[in-house]
Amino acid sequence: MDRKQLGVGAIIAIPVLVLAGMFGFILLASSAAASCNPTGSSSAAVSIDPASVPDTSISGYGHEQLVNAAYIIEAGKAQNLSARDQTIGVMTAMGESGLRVIDYGDAVGPDSRGLFQQRDNGAWGSYADRMDPFTSAKNFFKKLATIPDRDSLAPTIVAHRVQINADPYYYEKYWDAAVAVVDGLTGVKTGLNAGTGNQVCSSTVLGNGEVSAQGWALPAQGPISSPFGMRVSPVSGVLKLHAGVDIAGSCDSPIYAAQAGTVIATGFNVGYGGNGTIIIDHGGGVQTVYLHMYSSGILVQDGQKVTAGQQIGLIGSSGDSTGCHLHFQVMINDSPTDPVPFMKAVGVTIGG
Numbered sequence: 001m002d003r004k005q006l007g008v009g010a011i012i013a014i015p016v017l018v019l020a021g022m023f024g025f026i027l028l029a030s031s032a033a034a035s036c037n038p039t040g041s042s043s044a045a046v047s048i049d050p051a052s053v054p055d056t057s058i059s060g061y062g063h064e065q066l067v068n069a070a071y072i073i074e075a076g077k078a079q080n081l082s083a084r085d086q087t088i089g090v091m092t093a094m095g096e097s098g099l100r101v102i103d104y105g106d107a108v109g110p111d112s113r114g115l116f117q118q119r120d121n122g123a124w125g126s127y128a129d130r131m132d133p134f135t136s137a138k139n140f141f142k143k144l145a146t147i148p149d150r151d152s153l154a155p156t157i158v159a160h161r162v163q164i165n166a167d168p169y170y171y172e173k174y175w176d177a178a179v180a181v182v183d184g185l186t187g188v189k190t191g192l193n194a195g196t197g198n199q200v201c202s203s204t205v206l207g208n209g210e211v212s213a214q215g216w217a218l219p220a221q222g223p224i225s226s227p228f229g230m231r232v233s234p235v236s237g238v239l240k241l242h243a244g245v246d247i248a249g250s251c252d253s254p255i256y257a258a259q260a261g262t263v264i265a266t267g268f269n270v271g272y273g274g275n276g277t278i279i280i281d282h283g284g285g286v287q288t289v290y291l292h293m294y295s296s297g298i299l300v301q302d303g304q305k306v307t308a309g310q311q312i313g314l315i316g317s318s319g320d321s322t323g324c325h326l327h328f329q330v331m332i333n334d335s336p337t338d339p340v341p342f343m344k345a346v347g348v349t350i351g352g
Contacts, residue, residue: 045077046086046186058184059177065099068115068133069181075137079145083182083190084155089140091178092116092159095171101133116140116163149213157345168345209256209309212347217309219258219290220326222249224351228338235320243336244289244329245350251324252297255313257306258288258328258343266298268319275319275327278312289329292321 050070055063069090076086093099096117105112111120114136118124123143129135143162144150150158155175160168176194183190211217225248232239249255261282270277276293278300290313297314306312317324328350330339340350 044083045081046073046083046182046188046190047077048073048185050074053185059180061094061099061177061181066181066185068093068099068101070185071133072115072137072140073182073185075134076141078138079141081141081145082151083188084151084192085141085144087175087178087182087190087192088144088150088155088158089137090181091155091171091174092140092163093137094174094178095159096163101131103131154345169341209254209311211309214346215308216259216343216346216348217256218343218348218350219288219328220247220249220255220315221253222247222325222351224248224340225325228336228340233320234322241336244291244327245339247326247328247350249315249324249326251316252314254311255290255293255297255315255326257308257310257312258330258348259286259308259346261288261306263300263302263304263306263312266300266302267295273319275321276316280306280312285333287331289327289331291327291329292316292318292325294318 048070050067053063053067053070056066057063058066061069072089072093073086076089090099093115097115099115101114102117103113105117112118113120113127114130115133116124116130116136118130118136118139120127120130124130124139125135129139140162144158147153147158147161150161153161154172156169156172159165159171165171179190179192179194182188182192209217224245226242226246228245229242230239231242233242255278257280259280259282261280263278264281264287265271265277265279268274268276270279272289272291275291276295276298278290278293278298279287280290281287292315293313294316295318297316298312299314300306300312315324315326321327328339330337330342343350
């Protein structure tokens with residue numbers, strides 16, 4: 001689709017992932033993980049003959065759309081993929097075309113066609129391939145199968161890695177309907193629960209300085225004392241965007257680089273008022289910001305290369321602060337995004 005752009009259009013409160021290969025997803029307790037990707041029927045492919053699809057509707061999708069969903073399910077089965085993979089395919093086509101084989105893109109731009117809005121760039125076969133529901137799904141799954149860690153990624157992130165959509169979370173809203181369609185068509189209770197479209201199956205908890213499989217680290221230990229979003233500032237009393245998340249660590253406890261990068265600013269009055277500041281550039285338009293250190297708590301210098309999990313500072317209470325904490329901020333193409341889902345998307349739980 002024309003929505004799929006290699007450049008990232010970040011917007012406030014929706015975390016946009018710049019490099020698809022960088023990301024994993026949310027870390028959960030094992031009970032939640034079990035509902036995300038159970039090891040029972042969802043680990044085996046399910047099947048439905050497209051010719052046997054009844055003239056009915058499921059979750060608002062009619063007969064023609066359900067037949068296309070059946071072709072997607074069968075394409076996944078032909079490649080020995082799991083029911084979870086098959087459901088991700090159905091979810092993706094719901095988001096791309098509404099489960100219709102459409103002969104147009106969603107806007108002026110690239111020649112996107114078919115169930116998955118595949119482009120005429122050589123990667124998705126011929127025009128006929130892109131307009132054939134089984135073949136287009138087969139090509140979708142061929143790429144999906146190359147993602148080795150996909151069972152540890154949220155379904156929407158798996159879809160994003162295949163489609164390279166501008167918003168990696170775009171497909172999440174179609175997960176529940178996809179589960180209903182796959183279960184309804186096949187008559188198999190896959191165990192893929194509704195409401196789990198943003199979950200994966202890892203129960204790992206990171207400690208001080210530990211780095212996730214996706215190369216990111218928890219910036220500080222402590223509970224969340226103030227989330228991202230609009231709030232009345234406790235210092236100024238003005239309603240404004242709180243552009244990061246506050247982690248209520250103890251005074252002088254360590255602050256860690258969230259990801260490898262280059263320190264591009266340190267000190268006071270470097271773009272964040274009188275707050276003691278460290279800014280790290282991670283490339284690809286992604287920066288992280290750390291606020292409220294005292295001068296003695298800024299342990300890195302401008303231009304310094306840092307690694308994920310490297311200690312860069314000590315928690316303080318400088319500037320616009322009422323007590324020791326770390327204000328942690330994620331900037332994507334100069335726009336703030338909620339750090340909590342962003343960090344969960346790279347294997348790190350803040351405040352856990």
